[in-house]
Amino acid sequence: xxxxxxxxxxxxxxxxxxxxxxxxxxxxxxxxxxxxxxxxxxxxxxxxxxxxxxxxxxxxxxxxxxxxxxxxxxxxxxxxxxxxxxxxxxxxxxxxxxxxxxxxxxxxxxxxxxxxxxxxxxxxxxxxxxxxxxxxxxxxxxxxxxxxxxxxxxxxxxxxxxxxxxxxxxxxxxxxxxxxxxxxxxxxxxxxxxxxxxxxxxxxxxxxxxxxxx
Numbered sequence: 001x002x003x004x005x006x007x008x009x010x011x012x013x014x015x016x017x018x019x020x021x022x023x024x025x026x027x028x029x030x031x032x033x034x035x036x037x038x039x040x041x042x043x044x045x046x047x048x049x050x051x052x053x054x055x056x057x058x059x060x061x062x063x064x065x066x067x068x069x070x071x072x073x074x075x076x077x078x079x080x081x082x083x084x085x086x087x088x089x090x091x092x093x094x095x096x097x098x099x100x101x102x103x104x105x106x107x108x109x110x111x112x113x114x115x116x117x118x119x120x121x122x123x124x125x126x127x128x129x130x131x132x133x134x135x136x137x138x139x140x141x142x143x144x145x146x147x148x149x150x151x152x153x154x155x156x157x158x159x160x161x162x163x164x165x166x167x168x169x170x171x172x173x174x175x176x177x178x179x180x181x182x183x184x185x186x187x188x189x190x191x192x193x194x195x196x197x198x199x200x201x202x203x204x205x206x207x208x209x210x211x212x213x214x
Contacts, residue, residue, distance in 0.1 A: 024202060024203050025201060025202060025203075026191060026194075026195055026200060026201065026202065026203060026205075026206055027058050027059075027195075028058070029057075029110075029111060029203040029206075030055065030056070030057050030108075030109070030110040030111065031055070031056040031057075031110060031111045031113050031141070031187060032053050032054070032055050032056075032106065032107050032108075032110040032111070032112060032113065033053065033054040033055075033056060033113045033114065033180050033183050033184040033187055034051065034052070034053050034054075034107075034112060034113065034114045034120050034121075034124060034180060035051070035052050035114060035115070035120060035176045035177075035179040035180035035183060036048050036050065036051045036052075036119075036120050036123050036124065036176060037049045037050040037051075037079075037083045037085055037174070037175065037176050038071075038079075038123055039071050039073060039074075039075055039076060039079055040076065040079070041119075043122035043123045043125075043126040043127075044126060046123075047069075047071035047072070047073055047096065047127075048069050048071065048096060048123055048124075048127055049068065049069055049071050049075060049079075049083070049085050049090055050066070050067070050068050050069060050083075050085060050175065050176040051065075051066065051067060051069060051099070051103065051124070051176055052064070052065070052066035052176035052177040052179070052180035052181070053065045053066065053103070053106050053107065053180065054180050054181060054183075054184040055106070055110065056113075056184055056187060056188065059188045059191055059192065061181075061184055061188075063106075064177075064180075065102065065103075065106045066176060066177045066180075067093065067094065067099060068085070068089060068090050068093035069090065069093055069094060069095065069096055069099055070090045070091065070092075070093045070094065070095050071090065071096070072095060072096075074087060075087050075090070082174050083174045083175060084174070084175065085175075096127050096130075096131050097131040097132065100127060100128050100131045100132045100134065101132065103124065103127075103128065104128060104132075104134055104136070107124075107136070107138060109138070110138065111138065111139045111140070111141050111203060111207075112124075112136075112138040112139065112140045112141070113140075113141045113142075113143065113183070113184075113187055114140075114142065114143070114183065115142070115143045115144055115159045115162075115179070115183045115186075116142065116144050117140045117141065117142035117143075117144070117145075118140075118142070121140050124136065139203070139207055141187075141206065141207060141210060142210055143162075143183055143186055143187055143190065144157050144158075145210040145211065146187075146190045146194075146209075146210055147162055147186075147190075149209065149210065149212065150190060150193055150194070151165070159173075159179060159182065159183065160173065162186060163182050163186065166185075166186060166189055168182050168185045168186055168189075169182070170182040191206075194206060194209060
């Protein structure tokens with residue numbers, strides 16, 4: 001369902017952009033929904049094995065980028081059992097150093113979105129800094145936090161139960177493209193809700209909204 005780009009040409013940008021205007025209307029803001037699969041939980045000690053990025057504008061999925069990444073370290077067996085990604089699958093994949101320029105170009109000045117954003121942001125920002133010396137400065141939006149605001153009655157805000165509750169099918173669970181695609185559809189539903197029901201108008205309103213308590 002989702003195409004995978006594996007052609008890596010071009011030069012790394014000199015620095016990350018951060019010109020996103022938080023005063024932009026939500027309908028005009030660009031969101032990039034990100035999901036990573038990794039060798040572990042630490043963005044310092046562990047490495048990305050797969051990344052998927054879905055670009056959303058005016059509640060429409062307009063572009064996508066995804067690839068396996070050779071982490072240059074052994075993928076633990078328990079990670080393979082969960083994600084299905086093994087050492088053979090990534091042996092011919094590009095390295096993080098090769099992929100980072102394309103990640104930063106695709107992300108550009110968009111709002112970074114993920115389900116449990118601190119996890120994905122930690123890996124993407126740390127990898128960009130470590131591999132290319134690029135400091136990412138994008139605003140971050142967490143769909144777990146939005147779920148907590150919008151659906152406080154839902155016992156679990158994890159991606160599986162949330163997607164099921166909202167009628168969103170996850171094409172392939174615990175693979176970056178499947179999880180990112182489902183998260184993008186959830187984001188679209190949330191954006192519609194906060195504009196219709198909560199009266200939010202700007203990206204700044206939305207970014208603040210995720211941290212409020214009821």
